[in-house]
Amino acid sequence: MNETSPADSPAPAQPTGRIVLLTTSHRVAPGLLSWPAWQALHAADRVLCADGAHPQLPYLRDAGIVVESGSPSAEELVGECAGGRTVLVVATGEGEPALTDGLARLAGSGRVAMPELELLPASYDLPGARLLDLVQVMDRIRLECPWSSQKTHKGLAKYAVEEAYELVEAIEEGDREELREELGDVLLQVVFHARIAEEDPETPFSIDDVAATIITKLIHRHPHVFADAVATTPEDVKEHWLRTKAIEKRRASVTDGVPLHQPALALATKLTSRVRTAGLDVPLPTGEGVGYELLALAARAESEGVDPESALRAAARVYREAVRGVEGVGDS
Structure with missing residues (x-):
């Protein structure tokens, strides 16, 4: 019977450790990290960050985390994990592409016992976070673009009308990709006008003021959502809305606030709708x-719940296709 000497026994496998790549969002205030992120930071043997001006660093240091400045190579980082150590890397705003690519190459080579690799998001973007990016982009364009820097509210007004019509067209055509793009174009008009408004010397306001105004309005006009009012049907909601709006605006006439420069069919429809909703008996002029x-047709359509603008546009589309069919022209 052969006996194996201790010298011939395989050495016990050494623990390979752990590398944690901690990512944060620049759209979330620094220091607002998840509980798993704080746990990982406190448990790590070393915490590294290549960016000495990283916005998270002051908050980490206030929490007692020792953060070392450095950007080791993938090989060096794997070596740091020998013996079961954990090294946490606080990722920069661009991420750590050189490091992650290097780790991927090492793992694929099969030459190195790789530590456990973990990508740990420390903070997540909230819904609407990209709107902050849009505001920043608009700020820069307003400052640096020769065309945009000269624009005024009046100079941009026609674009708001054009973009609104293009949005309606995308809705009617049912094109989802076009709808998303046109919604962005309409949103741009709002952000652009709000940015211009910040520069007004007498009554400036910002995009935050615009948002605050509509938030207040929505909450006030939806007491069935934000208060104790009851609305069980769409008609109840509309009644709440109109009653609250009338109190807010204190208008002398039901026609006040109806823009006269809107398309004529829409104008006629809005006027007849206001009259009908108010219960007024005002015969149409002859x-x-x-x-x-x-x-008269617009009033009839409104009373039947039909939008004459949409109805006429749909009929015009059919007529357009008939014309193109006679011409032998197909959609490009």
Whole structure:
């Protein structure tokens, strides 16, 4: 019977340790990290960060975390984990592409016993976080773009109308990709105007003021959501909305606030809607000409719950396709 001497026994496998790549979002205030992130930071044997101006560093140091400045190579980092040590890397804003690529190459080579690798998000973007990026981009464009820096509210007004029509077209065509793009174009108009408004010497306001105004309005006009009012049908909601709006605006006439420069069919529809909702008995004016006939048609459509603008646009699309069919022209 052969006996194996201790010298011939395989050496016990050494623990390979752990590398944690900690990522944070620049859209979340520094220091607002998840509990698993704080646990990992306190448990790590070494904490490294290549960016000495990383916004998280003051908060980590206030919490007693020793953060070393450095950007070791993948090989050096793996070596640091020998003996079961944990090394945590606080990722910079660009991430750590050189490090992660190097670790991937090492892992694929099969030559190195790799430590456990973990990507740990320490903070997540909240819904709407990209809107902050849009505001920052708009700030820079306003300052550095020769065209954008000269624009005024009046100079941009026509674009708001154009983008709104393009949005309606995308909705009617049911094109989801186009819808997403056109919503962005409409949003740009809001952010652009708000940025210009910041520069007004007398009554400046910002995009935050715009958001605060609409938030206040929405909460106030939805007491069935944010207060103890009851609304069980869409009609109840509309009644709440109109009643609250009337109190807010204190208008002398139901026609106050109806923009006269909107498309004529939309204008006629809005006026007849206001009259019907208010319970007023105001006969339509009679007169000669197509205008009075169109007014009567708009009133009829509104009373039947039909948007005459949409109905006429749909009919015009059918007519357009008929014309193109006669011409032998296909959609490009």
